Amino acid sequence: xxxxxxxxxxxxxxxxxxxxxxxxxxxxxxxxxxxxxxxxxxxxxxxxxxxxxxxxxxxxxxxxxxxxxxxxxxxxxxxxxxxxxxxxxxxxxxxxxxxxxxxxxxxxxxxxxxxxxxxxxxxxxxxxxxxxxxxxxxxxxxxxxxxxxxxxxxxxxxxxxxxxxxxxxxxxxxxxxxxxxxxxxxxxxxxxxxxxxxxxxxxxxxxxxxxxxxxxxxxxxxxxxxxxxxxxxxxxxxxxxxxxxxxxxxxxxxxxxxxxxxxxxxxxxxxxxxxxxxxxxxxxxxxxxxxxxxxxxxxxxxxxxxxxxxxxxxxxxxxxxxxxxxxxxxxxxxxxxxxxxxxxxxxxxxxxxxxxxxxxxxxxxxxxxxxxxxxxxxxxxxxxxxxxxxxxxxxxxxxxxxxxxxxxxxxxxxxxxxxxxxxxxxxxxxxxxxxxxxxxxxxxxx
Ligand code: PGA
Ligand code: ZN
Numbered sequence: 001x002x003x004x005x006x007x008x009x010x011x012x013x014x015x016x017x018x019x020x021x022x023x024x025x026x027x028x029x030x031x032x033x034x035x036x037x038x039x040x041x042x043x044x045x046x047x048x049x050x051x052x053x054x055x056x057x058x059x060x061x062x063x064x065x066x067x068x069x070x071x072x073x074x075x076x077x078x079x080x081x082x083x084x085x086x087x088x089x090x091x092x093x094x095x096x097x098x099x100x101x102x103x104x105x106x107x108x109x110x111x112x113x114x115x116x117x118x119x120x121x122x123x124x125x126x127x128x129x130x131x132x133x134x135x136x137x138x139x140x141x142x143x144x145x146x147x148x149x150x151x152x153x154x155x156x157x158x159x160x161x162x163x164x165x166x167x168x169x170x171x172x173x174x175x176x177x178x179x180x181x182x183x184x185x186x187x188x189x190x191x192x193x194x195x196x197x198x199x200x201x202x203x204x205x206x207x208x209x210x211x212x213x214x215x216x217x218x219x220x221x222x223x224x225x226x227x228x229x230x231x232x233x234x235x236x237x238x239x240x241x242x243x244x245x246x247x248x249x250x251x252x253x254x255x256x257x258x259x260x261x262x263x264x265x266x267x268x269x270x271x272x273x274x275x276x277x278x279x280x281x282x283x284x285x286x287x288x289x290x291x292x293x294x295x296x297x298x299x300x301x302x303x304x305x306x307x308x309x310x311x312x313x314x315x316x317x318x319x320x321x322x323x324x325x326x327x328x329x330x331x332x333x334x335x336x337x338x339x340x341x342x343x344x345x346x347x348x349x350x351x352x353x354x355x356x357x358x359x360x361x362x363x364x365x366x367x368x369x370x371x372x373x374x375x376x377x378x379x380x381x382x383x384x385x386x387x388x389x390x391x392x393x394x395x396x397x398x399x400x401x402x403x404x405x406x407x408x409x410x411x412x413x414x415x416x417x418x419x420x421x422x423x424x425x426x427x428x429x430x431x432x433x434x435x436x437x438x439x440x441x442x443x444x445x446x
Pocket of ligand 2: 256258299300326327349
């Protein structure tokens with residue numbers, strides 16, 4: 001078994017042009033692996049803290065030289081000599097070294113880069129594709145991958161950003177992501193084709209209505225200054241129709257409201273059409289939207305601290321709509337357990353850098369899966385050209401993935417990797433159909 005010989009880190013840049021950390025691990029047999037940390041803009045309070053050079057004017061305090069120093073002085077000496085295939089041992093060592101509840105000593109960004117670099121190096125050493133190696137790590141961790149019908153692997157159904165708002169597009173709209181899900185696609189390649197058509201027609205519709213549709217938001221979607229959130233939903237429905245697809249049957253909608261980011265003093269500032277709603281009014285609005293539109297999934301429809309509201313919303317909508325906790329759970333085992341105990345949400349967004357290490361991420365996935373919560377593996381709005389998230393989604397049979405639109409190469413890195421994996425798997429792979437059976441399919445006639 002190969003052992004870790006060297007751990008290095010460097011400062012590189014993410015898709016928003018911000019500094020981020022890249023870690024590299026080299027083993028004594030020459031095998032090596034590399035990984036970069038992604039970064040969120042609409043971050044949950046409970047997620048692992050990033051370590052950045054806040055006291056330095058360099059790169060506006062966003063540099064990661066302190067994190068590089070921690071790797072050199074603390075992490076590298078402690079990991080040297082560890083067997084590369086012992087991911088749990090490596091991650092536990094990292095957690096011992098950090099020894100804070102929110103990873104502030106070493107930084108969640110540092111930990112995720114090192115942890116994933118180790119997984120890459122192990123896959124290299126074992127001469128396995130990353131998704132195969134991650135699958136065996138998931139199994140060792142007690143995470144039982146979902147059976148994929150006759151196939152061995154489940155490819156995730158993509159939830160694809162079409163229009164962006166909130167912190168990802170200069171707060172043009174309050175809702176952060178308006179997404180489509182090609183629920184009837186039979187393969188990942190077909191899902192991408194459907195998305196391609198809707199995205200292209202949506203651009204034409206926006207342009208012909210006088211909206212700027214050439215610029216892209218942080219996750220690659222359009223960022224037009226529409227009149228209100230409903231207009232965004234309606235123009236996407238129109239694009240689906242014009243693509244000769246049936247909204248509700250072929251393609252359904254999802255929203256990420258990221259509501260914590262427009263929640264002030266107990267009120268949701270959903271301007272301009274729906275101003276300052278209290279929790280009850282916000283829940284009514286969610287009921288009305290999911291009754292009127294083929295929306296099957298709501299992410300963070302209420303603020304991360306509005307637990308009472310979440311509970312009520314789950315009682316009212318949880319049986320027919322996917323209710324995803326992102327900022328709410330922050331890929332954090334304690335928060336997830338608490339939420340499950342309270343009957344809050346029915347799905348969880350999985351962002352490895354919210355957790356810190358791969359082992360913690362897998363533990364959260366295992367717990368959620370055991371409780372029957374759905375899993376949606378997700379990129380960040382500031383992401384990188386790497387594709388390991390795609391491998392993680394396939395390895396864990398998560399069933400869904402959310403990485404943004406089909407423009408911008410940090411997004412395509414994941415989609416294109418899924419196309420490659422699907423091709424490599426052939427009959428051993430099957431596209432997940434989470435909306436084929438569990439939730440009543442929407443059918444609207446227009
Ligand atoms: P973030 O956004 O990466 O800025 O947190 C993604 C999301 O909210 O899902
Ligand atoms: Zn979110």
